[in-house]
Amino acid sequence: MFRISGRMTGPIMVMALGLGACSPHLAKGVDEAALDAALTRGIGDPNTCVLVGKASTGEVLHRYGAYTVCARPWPVCSGPVLKTALDRLRGAGETHASCASTADGARQVAWSMGPVEGQPGLAYVAVMEGPNTPPGIVITERIKSAFRRAGLSPVPAP
Numbered sequence: 505m506f507r508i509s510g511r512m513t514g515p516i517m518v519m520a521l522g523l524g525a526c527s528p529h530l531a532k533g534v535d536e537a538a539l540d541a542a543l544t545r546g547i548g549d550p551n552t553c554v555l556v557g558k559a560s561t562g563e564v565l566h567r568y569g570a571y572t573v574c575a576r577p578w579p580v581c582s583g584p585v586l587k588t589a590l591d592r593l594r595g596a597g598e599t600h601a602s603c604a605s606t607a608d609g610a611r612q613v614a615w616s617m618g619p620v621e622g623q624p625g626l627a628y629v630a631v632m633e634g635p636n637t638p639p640g641i642v643i644t645e646r647i648k649s650a651f652r653r654a655g656l657s658p659v660p661a662p
């Protein structure tokens with residue numbers, strides 16, 4: 505274990521806080537813990553990944569779900585191509601799709617992606633995989649609802 509002397513603690517803390525201040529964040533006023541709670545309530549599943557990021561660059565501003573799910577290549581449901589959630593965030597168009605993720609069809613993968621409503625320049629991509637995965641269109645509705653509950657997207661007028 506490392507021990508930091510008292511003289512070094514101050515500069516190290518300043519550097520750590522400075523780096524944290526420079527890291528990308530979601531829109532002002534969005535509580536990331538509330539967003540995670542809303543996503544858990546809407547689509548919570550161990551095999552789920554949701555990325556929110558800059559549409560122009562694919563820079564991730566928020567990740568929900570395990571890194572291994574986000575980094576694993578999944579079928580894109582429009583041919584024999586496999587892509588990760590990050591691959592799809594870069595240049596994400598608005599779509600939802602579902603298809604078999606195993607040769608025997610026992611497991612499904614569902615994708616949902618598009619712009620974050622009310623947040624110009626932000627996009628999201630969500631992927632869920634498993635034996636009881638709902639269709640991509642259902643994932644889309646649950647994601648949009650979670651974004652509204654967390655204050656990331658505006659609530660539509662009645």
